[in-house]
Amino acid sequence: MISVVIIGNGNVAYHITKAFLKADNVDVKQVYARSINKIAYLKNSVSITNKLELLKDADVYIISVSDDAIPEVSSMITNKKALVVHTSGSVSLNLLQNKGRKGVFYLLQSFSKSKEVNFEKIPFCLEAKNKKDLALLEELALTIGKKIYHINSQQRQQLHVAAVFVNNFVNHMYKIGNDICDEYNVPFEVLHPLIMETATKIDFLSPKEAQTGPAIRNDQKTIKNHLDLLNENQQEIYKLLTQSIQNG
Structure with missing residues (x-):
């Protein structure tokens, strides 16, 4: 079982939260958004918060916010043992500012909250600094999808x-x-x-x-x-x- 915290409430965060909540081998510990009202619909399914300092411990923290906010948000994650990833297509892995492990969990698809997506058809473009973390991201991606690609920051x-x-x-x-x-x-x-x-x-x-x-x-x-x-x-x-x- 992989525990995750999802940070964000945009289109990508909305869909991966929905998918991971249904996945057998994923435990969604918490969902964060700056405005608690935007994720209030989740309160009966998972812990929610609008305070980064109150994030729960998890194996993986998935940051799905605007590109400009990724460095600041990642710097607020204090769990040095966890793997922190972002979902951006254009931001380098090195812009993550957490003190521990880093990676990228990029889903190459156009997302709209009003349209359902089939994750089995979506390419998961993964990057990490070591093989162990890359294997963890593969395992996480395979709980909801099938198409896995190892793509570095320049390629992405x-x-x-x-x-x-x-x-x-x-x-x-x-x-x-x-x-x-x-x-x-x-x-x-x-x-x-x-x-x-x-x-x-x-x-x-x-x-x-x-x-x-x-x-x-x-x-x-x-x-x-x-x-x-x-x-x-x-x-x-x-x-x-x-x-x-x-x-x-």
Whole structure:
């Protein structure tokens, strides 16, 4: 049985708390948030607190707060025997300021409190300073998930940038497509099958092999027609992406 304290009340903390409370081999000792009201819904399931000095002893402390707050929060954890980890994709392991063991427990997924997640499909990107702590994080991750990767801080920072491209930026492309559909009174749902086909295609093809469209064909007539339909901001994005595709 691995005992854990979860520090934070954001989207990641919400979902891992929910998952670990159901896990057979995890004992959630406590959940912390600066505002006790935001975790009041947990009071019948687990000990809650809004005071870092009142944190209970545990094997692992999972810090799931804003990146800027990680150094300060970690410095407040006085249990030198415990493994302290954060869940950030862009913060180095070395920015943890606790006096004892350090690690990273990064889940590569986009989390929203209103949407359920399947942890068995989520990559757990783990890092620690020694094999024993890495094995402990593996054991903890496997209580709720299946996909385990050993990713160091430099790799994780690059991975986080890549994730912004394939997730946040792609979602903004959806938003632009939705705006265009709204402007011309076309249901955005008409594009849903195309979006799903594009997403699933990379299970079988590399992104480069899966690329289609006027840019890769160098179809200048279609590209010009598209640009004529777009506003100035959309034109700039269209031109930049078209050039990037053609540059390979």
